[in-house]
Amino acid sequence: MDITLRVWRQANSRAKGKMAVYKVNDISEHMSFLEVLDVLNERLTLQGEDPIAFDSDCREGICGMCGVVINGVAHGPQQTTTCQLHMRSFSDGDVIDVEPWRADPFPVIKDLVVDRSAFDRIIQAGGYISAPTGTAPDAHATPVPKRDADRAFDAATCISCGACVAACPNGSAMLFTAAKITHLGLLPQGQPERYSRVVGMVAQHDVEGFGGCTNIGECTAVCPKEIPFETISRLNRDLISALTHGGSHWPKAAPRRDELEEEEDDIIGF
Amino acid sequence: MARRAKNYRNDGDSVYRLFYDTVKGGDFRARESNVYRLAEVSVEIIDQCVAQGVPFAREYGGLLDNRSFGGVQVSRTFYARGQTGQQLLIGAYQALERQIAAETVAMHTRHEMLELIVVDGRARGVVIRDMVTGGIETHFADAVVLATGGYGNVFYLSTNAVGCNVTATWRAHRKGAYFANPCFTQIHPTCIPVSGEHQSKLTLMSESLRNDGRIWVPKSGEDKRDPRKIPEQDRDYYLERIYPSFGNLVPRDIASRAAKNVCDEGRGVGPGGLGVYLDFADAIARLGRPAVEAKYGNLFSMYAQITGEDPYQTPMRIYPAVHYTMGGLWVDYDLQASIPGLYVTGEANFSDHGANRLGASALMQGLADGYFVLPNTINDYLADGPFPKVAESHPAAVEAVQAVRARIDKLLSVNGSRTVDSFHKELGRVMWDYCGMERSEEGLRKALNRIRELKKEFWSDVRVLGTNEELNQALERAGRVADFFELGELMCIDALVRRESCGGHFRVESQTPDGEALRDDDEFAYVSAWEFGGDRRPVLHKEPLFYEYVEMKQRSYK
Ligand SMILES: Cc1cc2nc3c(=O)[nH]c(=O)nc-3n(C[C@H](O)[C@H](O)[C@H](O)COP(=O)(O)OP(=O)(O)OC[C@H]3O[C@@H](n4cnc5c(N)ncnc54)[C@H](O)[C@@H]3O)c2cc1C
Ligand code: SF4
Ligand code: FES
Numbered sequence: 001m002d003i004t005l006r007v008w009r010q011a012n013s014r015a016k017g018k019m020a021v022y023k024v025n026d027i028s029e030h031m032s033f034l035e036v037l038d039v040l041n042e043r044l045t046l047q048g049e050d051p052i053a054f055d056s057d058c059r060e061g062i063c064g065m066c067g068v069v070i071n072g073v074a075h076g077p078q079q080t081t082t083c084q085l086h087m088r089s090f091s092d093g094d095v096i097d098v099e100p101w102r103a104d105p106f107p108v109i110k111d112l113v114v115d116r117s118a119f120d121r122i123i124q125a126g127g128y129i130s131a132p133t134g135t136a137p138d139a140h141a142t143p144v145p146k147r148d149a150d151r152a153f154d155a156a157t158c159i160s161c162g163a164c165v166a167a168c169p170n171g172s173a174m175l176f177t178a179a180k181i182t183h184l185g186l187l188p189q190g191q192p193e194r195y196s197r198v199v200g201m202v203a204q205h206d207v208e209g210f211g212g213c214t215n216i217g218e219c220t221a222v223c224p225k226e227i228p229f230e231t232i233s234r235l236n237r238d239l240i241s242a243l244t245h246g247g248s249h250w251p252k253a254a255p256r257r258d259e260l261e262e263e264e265d266d267i268i269g270f
Numbered sequence: 271m272a273r274r275a276k277n278y279r280n281d282g283d284s285v286y287r288l289f290y291d292t293v294k295g296g297d298f299r300a301r302e303s304n305v306y307r308l309a310e311v312s313v314e315i316i317d318q319c320v321a322q323g324v325p326f327a328r329e330y331g332g333l334l335d336n337r338s339f340g341g342v343q344v345s346r347t348f349y350a351r352g353q354t355g356q357q358l359l360i361g362a363y364q365a366l367e368r369q370i371a372a373e374t375v376a377m378h379t380r381h382e383m384l385e386l387i388v389v390d391g392r393a394r395g396v397v398i399r400d401m402v403t404g405g406i407e408t409h410f411a412d413a414v415v416l417a418t419g420g421y422g423n424v425f426y427l428s429t430n431a432v433g434c435n436v437t438a439t440w441r442a443h444r445k446g447a448y449f450a451n452p453c454f455t456q457i458h459p460t461c462i463p464v465s466g467e468h469q470s471k472l473t474l475m476s477e478s479l480r481n482d483g484r485i486w487v488p489k490s491g492e493d494k495r496d497p498r499k500i501p502e503q504d505r506d507y508y509l510e511r512i513y514p515s516f517g518n519l520v521p522r523d524i525a526s527r528a529a530k531n532v533c534d535e536g537r538g539v540g541p542g543g544l545g546v547y548l549d550f551a552d553a554i555a556r557l558g559r560p561a562v563e564a565k566y567g568n569l570f571s572m573y574a575q576i577t578g579e580d581p582y583q584t585p586m587r588i589y590p591a592v593h594y595t596m597g598g599l600w601v602d603y604d605l606q607a608s609i610p611g612l613y614v615t616g617e618a619n620f621s622d623h624g625a626n627r628l629g630a631s632a633l634m635q636g637l638a639d640g641y642f643v644l645p646n647t648i649n650d651y652l653a654d655g656p657f658p659k660v661a662e663s664h665p666a667a668v669e670a671v672q673a674v675r676a677r678i679d680k681l682l683s684v685n686g687s688r689t690v691d692s693f694h695k696e697l698g699r700v701m702w703d704y705c706g707m708e709r710s711e712e713g714l715r716k717a718l719n720r721i722r723e724l725k726k727e728f729w730s731d732v733r734v735l736g737t738n739e740e741l742n743q744a745l746e747r748a749g750r751v752a753d754f755f756e757l758g759e760l761m762c763i764d765a766l767v768r769r770e771s772c773g774g775h776f777r778v779e780s781q782t783p784d785g786e787a788l789r790d791d792d793e794f795a796y797v798s799a800w801e802f803g804g805d806r807r808p809v810l811h812k813e814p815l816f817y818e819y820v821e822m823k824q825r826s827y828k
Binding site (some may be wrong): 117139 | 293316317319320321323324325326327329331333334353356357360363364365367368370371377402406431432433465466468469470471473474535550559572575576578580619641642645687689691692727733736740741743744812
């Protein structure tokens with residue numbers, strides 16, 4: 001099939017960008033979207049034109065590197081990662097717009113490549129469990145209810161791609177942050193830092209310039225890992241608990257027993 | 271040594287079993303002591319990961335699903351969700367970010383190490399390039415650790431991420447670090463076949479599929495019917511036929527070679543005849559679709575996503591693909607390379623897997639190296655310090671920086687007629703054809719000649735546009751491909767010299783009468799550690815291997 005790509009070209013973070021038009025012919029429906037860019041780049045190189053910069057690494061939907069906005073939708077029409085989008089989702093003659101993630105905290109480095117290190121800094125602000133190497137207790141010492149382990153896993157599948165931010169009219173990274181809060185906060189190992197974590201991560205989220213969440217839900221429509229919207233309610237609950245109990249000074253101790261029970265009820269709503 | 275012997279008795283089966291399986295699985299080309307240590311710390315690794323919040327599968331009682339064999343079974347549990355690696359990586363990543371916040375680690379993302387700085391025979395620093403600005407920087411230290419992964423992408427197509435490359439370890443090799451067993455590569459039997467010229471990477475289907483799927487090809491190469499229309503008597507379930515006791519569960523190298531053989535006979539299926547069927551019809555009939563869906567649902571949908579075919583209706587097509595490289599920089603028991611002060615961990619070293627790696631053991635090894643081995647051994651080295659300070663102006667540093675700049679300038683100035691990728695693809699094809707699943711004296715010699723020609727052509731005809739002072743992905747790739755040429759050459763030499771078959775290394779000249787790999791323990795029970803030869807031949811150093819606890823046997827899965 002033959003298609004036309006309109007691609008965002010921007011030489012560097014300071015330069016002004018614009019859309020450039022490229023015709024790409026003889027595309028196979030088995031190609032992935034990134035492979036079309038590969039083919040186009042080969043051609044551009046031979047013509048002496050600067051190839052299009054775009055990020056990718058695993059090319060199998062697990063590393064989160066490859067996101068671009070396709071026809072206005074983060075990762076394109078399939079609710080999967082860009083690298084897992086195949087040309088059979090398009091038709092002969094289509095004109096396809098390709099742009100980088102657009103959000104102030106994700107500055108464009110070049111063309112379709114953006115700097116997502118703001119996510120790293122949100123993790124640094126508490127998105128971990130402090131477990132110095134060599135001090136870990138026996139893994140069986142603390143049983144984890146299967147339901148919690150499974151839900152923690154669901155949240156842990158977030159690949160930090162940033163599509164949620166790109167899709168959100170507010171440029172909010174709440175779904176990403178909530179995925180991490182949910183993953184770590186559902187596990188017993190994550191309890192001692194549960195409240196300092198949420199306070200720290202949300203504060204950093206705001207410092208980075210991500211917008212607030214107003215429950216629009218565009219994020220979940222594009223999230224390739226189907227992180228549920230309810231994780232955000234969970235984050236909000238934890239945040240309110242933390243703030244009413246003393247904010248970031250919340251003692252690093254396990255929550256009270258009654259709070260744990262409250263947890264159980266919440267889960268049903270997921 | 272005393273401690274080891276004691277542990278053998280105390281730990282009962284689990285540690286020993288893992289140790290035994292790994293030594294045997296590596297086809298007796300791994301160092302026994304390293305493997306035993308790996309098995310010992312495997313249990314601690316799980317404790318550490320759980321403490322970090324890795325969400326392992328749990329049983330209803332809340333305990334970890336299956337733990338009886340140390341690391342092995344736990345990994346198997348992960349397969350249920352097909353995300354082992356990713357989840358362990360996220361755990362390690364979060365722990366790293368915590369250290370960055372604590373300012374004990376400084377992270378330089380989008381920077382690439384391009385040269386090792388060696389001062390007075392010790393590794394004392396690196397030269398790195400800022401991939402956004404093109405800035406060339408030096409960093410100095412008392413010791414250098416490389417954890418830069420494997421080199422499977424020398425084949426161009428592999429299951430590895432497209433960014434994987436050999437540059438860091440190859441640059442260290444050129445500075446004197448020995449490269450061990452470069453020809454030991456693992457070809458994974460269950461990957462989605464190549465769909466065309468445009469293919470940029472291959473996708474692994476979890477090995478667990480072989481538990482319930484049955485592998486077959488038509489008995490006759492002429493049989494082009496829809497697979498569902500081919501009756502039982504016209505199908506050849508070749509693994510079940512040749513290996514009645516292990517059937518579809520034979521180790522990776524055996525399953526891969528068997529697939530190649532049936533395709534070479536002209537019985538392969540799908541585009542280009544490079545594929546075999548992995549059929550779940552029996553499993554669906556036996557267990558019901560919901561059970562199959564619960565077990566493999568995400569893999570099936572991944573397959574459907576990539577191929578556009580529905581594996582519930584029609585058999586999957588699979589073909590082997592390069593997946594892991596057992597070879598790597600040579601290290602001693604302390605994970606120190608042959609350059610003092612240089613340490614190498616994870617897939618980048620050669621340490622634990624011999625000639626073939628068992629499933630789920632790569633991450634175990636990487637985490638063992640980083641969490642439990644290095645913190646102990648590197649301290650021992652640092653205790654020799656303090657080492658004299660190295661200044662930016664030290665001749666070794668100046669020389670390294672100049673070398674990096676000269677190479678970049680050269681790559682940018684050739685301005686020839688071929689793209690970097692076209693060279694990479696061609697190199698990959700040569701490696702796959704002659705240094706892949708089957709290697710022969712004749713083929714390897716052919717490959718060596720072709721690689722040398724290609725390398726020359728590359729340096730005189732490659733086209734890399736743009737400048738150094740910008741994000742220039744073609745330039746990044748060009749440097750990596752240049753190193754892949756040199757590595758590819760060494761792999762072929764290593765494969766030529768090792769005139770035996772073992773693990774993933776199959777020399778056609780060395781096989782049993784029924785076509786199985788034939789080891790030659792008298793001649794080749796050694797690690798080949800290659801010293802860089804510059805313009806001359808590389809020099810082979812042999813580290814003999816001794817087996818005190820596991821008796822050397824011919825593997826048999828019949
Ligand atoms: C699809 C797939 C599935 C797998 N599944 C499993 C599994 O289930 N179980 C299992 O045990 N193993 C599995 N493996 C193998 C395992 O994932 C790898 O062996 C392991 O990740 C290697 O870890 P590492 O830290 O040594 O290297 P890597 O994870 O490759 O990390 C190397 C890092 O170094 C960086 N780097 C490279 N060169 C440079 C340079 N010059 N300068 C700066 N940085 C550099 C890279 O960007 C990368 O971040 C799988 C592998 C693949 C490809
Ligand atoms: S929540 Fe979903 S969309 Fe957002 S970063 Fe994670 S995986 Fe990507
Ligand atoms: S390249 Fe890794 S998710 Fe797309």
